[in-house]
Amino acid sequence: MVVDCGAGRHGTASDAAIRLAAALGVKSGCVDTVVITHFDEDHWRGLRELPQHWVVPPSDVTVHYPYLLPQNPGLIQVAHLAIASLSHQPVTAALDVIHAWEVNGETTVHPRALMRGDTFDGAGQLWTVHWPPRDHSSFTKRTRNSMDDMAQRIRDVAAQSPLFRLALLHIQRAWFRQEDGHDGIDRLSGGEVNGQLRADAGEAPTAREVVEQLVEVMSFPEFENFRALVRKYTNELSIVHTTDTVANFGDCESAGLTALLKLQGDVIGPKLAAAYPVILSPHHGTQAPRKRVQELFPFVSDTLVCQNGIEHHRRGLEDDIQVFRRRATRLWSAHVHNTFVGDSFVRVGL
Numbered sequence: 001m002v003v004d005c006g007a008g009r010h011g012t013a014s015d016a017a018i019r020l021a022a023a024l025g026v027k028s029g030c031v032d033t034v035v036i037t038h039f040d041e042d043h044w045r046g047l048r049e050l051p052q053h054w055v056v057p058p059s060d061v062t063v064h065y066p067y068l069l070p071q072n073p074g075l076i077q078v079a080h081l082a083i084a085s086l087s088h089q090p091v092t093a094a095l096d097v098i099h100a101w102e103v104n105g106e107t108t109v110h111p112r113a114l115m116r117g118d119t120f121d122g123a124g125q126l127w128t129v130h131w132p133p134r135d136h137s138s139f140t141k142r143t144r145n146s147m148d149d150m151a152q153r154i155r156d157v158a159a160q161s162p163l164f165r166l167a168l169l170h171i172q173r174a175w176f177r178q179e180d181g182h183d184g185i186d187r188l189s190g191g192e193v194n195g196q197l198r199a200d201a202g203e204a205p206t207a208r209e210v211v212e213q214l215v216e217v218m219s220f221p222e223f224e225n226f227r228a229l230v231r232k233y234t235n236e237l238s239i240v241h242t243t244d245t246v247a248n249f250g251d252c253e254s255a256g257l258t259a260l261l262k263l264q265g266d267v268i269g270p271k272l273a274a275a276y277p278v279i280l281s282p283h284h285g286t287q288a289p290r291k292r293v294q295e296l297f298p299f300v301s302d303t304l305v306c307q308n309g310i311e312h313h314r315r316g317l318e319d320d321i322q323v324f325r326r327r328a329t330r331l332w333s334a335h336v337h338n339t340f341v342g343d344s345f346v347r348v349g350l
Contacts, residue, residue: 001033001123003248005046014053016046021053029056033122035114036065037250038238039081039094040231048093048100057106063098066132066239067115068175072151073136073237075168078175079154080234082167083214083227085207091167092174092204113175114239116263117270128270131240131252131260138263143255150229157226160217163205170204242272 005020007013021028028050036044051057068074082091090096098109114120118129136144158165215223236256240249252260264271 001035002031002047003035004037004043004250005050006040006042007045013041013045013049017049017053020046020050021055024054026056028054029058031058032061033120034061034063035122035239035241035248036063036094036097037248038066038234039077039084040234040251041085041094043251044094044097048097051101051104051107057104058101059106060108060110061101062110062112062120063101064112064114064120064239066237067113067134068172069132069237070135072148073233074172075151075154076147076230076233077237078168078171080230081171082164082210083207083223083230086211087207089206090170090204091207091210092170093207095171095174114241120241125243125245127241127243129239129241130263130270130272131256132237133259138259139255140259143259147233150233153226154230157214157217161210161213163210163213167205167210174204244273247272 002020002024005016007016024031034047036047066077068077081094085091085093087093098111101107101109112120114129114132116129116131116133120127120129136147139147154168158168211223214226218226232254235251235253236259238250238252238256240247240252240260242248249257261272263269
C-alpha cells in the first residue's frame with residue numbers, strides 16, 4: 001500500500017519516484033492499493049512518474065482519491081487543479097495518474113473516489129475513511145460562507161479568463177469520469193461557471209497556459225493570493241483514513257480538522273479511536289496539537305509522527321511551536337527513515 005508520493009520544493013517528481021521505487025524494490029509488484037490524499041503536487045506527481053522506475057509492475061491496483069463535493073466546495077477543488085501547477089502538462093495531469101499506470105498494458109487500475117463512511121482494503125487491513133465529507137454542512141457557518149465567497153471569486157475570474165474557464169470544464173469532466181461507487185450527476189450544477197462549458201471544448205490547456213493568462217488578468221501578487229486560498233480549502237478536504245493501529249490525517253488542517261473533530265460527538269458515522277500506535281499528523285506534522293486533539297488522543301505525545309522531509313522536520317523543532325516538540329516524541333524524517341520516502345508513506349509491515 002502506498003499513500004502519496006509527490007515532489008518536494010527542491011526536488012522533482014522523478015526524484016521522488018526513483019526513491020519510492022528503490023524503497024519498494026521487487027515489492028512494487030505487490031502494490032495493490034494507492035491513496036492520493038489530495039491533489040497538491042507534492043502528493044501525486046511522483047505517483048505519475050513511478051511506472052517509469054518501478055522494478056516490477058503491479059498487476060491490479062485500486063487508486064483512491066478524494067470525492068468531489070457538490071456545488072461550491074467542488075468548484076474550489078476543481079479550480080485548485082487548474083492553477084496548482086506551472087508545468088507544461090495538461091491541467092488534468094493529476095487525474096491522469098490512473099492512465100499513467102495503465103500505459104504499459106501490464107497493470108489494471110481501478111479508480112475510486114472516497115468520502116466519509118467509505119472503507120477500503122489495503123496492506124491486509126480494513127481502512128475507514130473519515131474525511132472528506134459528503135457535503136460542506138459539517139463546516140461552521142463562517143467556513144461555509146467563506147467557501148461560497150471563494151467559489152464566487154472563481155466564477156468572476158473564469159469570466160475574465162477563457163483558458164481558466166476551459167480548464168475548469170476539462171477537470172470537472174475528468175474527475176467525474178474517473179469516479180466509481182458514487183453518483184455520477186453533475187454536482188457542480190447550480191454552481192456552473194458558464195453554460196457554454198457544457199459544449200465540447202476540445203483539448204485541455206496546459207497548466208502553464210492557464211496561469212500565464214491569469215497573471216495577465218490580475219497582478220502576480222493577486223494570483224498568488226488567489227492560488228493560496230484555493231489550496232487552503234483543498235487541504236481542508238484531504239482524505240483522512242484509519243485502521244485500528246494507524247491514523248493518517250493527510251494535509252487536513254484548520255477548518256477541515258475542526259469540523260472532523262466535532263463529528264466525533266455524532267451518533268452516526270465513523271469515529272476516531274482514542275489511541276493509535278502511529279498517527280501521521282495533520283499537514284506534515286507542522287500543526288501544533290491543540291487541546292481538542294489532546295482530549296481525543298490522550299496518548300498522542302508518544303505517537304505523533306512528522307511524515308515528510310527535512311524542511312518540515314526542522315520546522316517541527318523550531319521555538320515558535322515548542323508545543324509540537326514536547327508532544328511529538330517520535331519525529332520521523334524521510335531523510336532518515338526508509339519507511340518514509342518524500343511525501344510518501346509506504347506500508348512495510350509497520
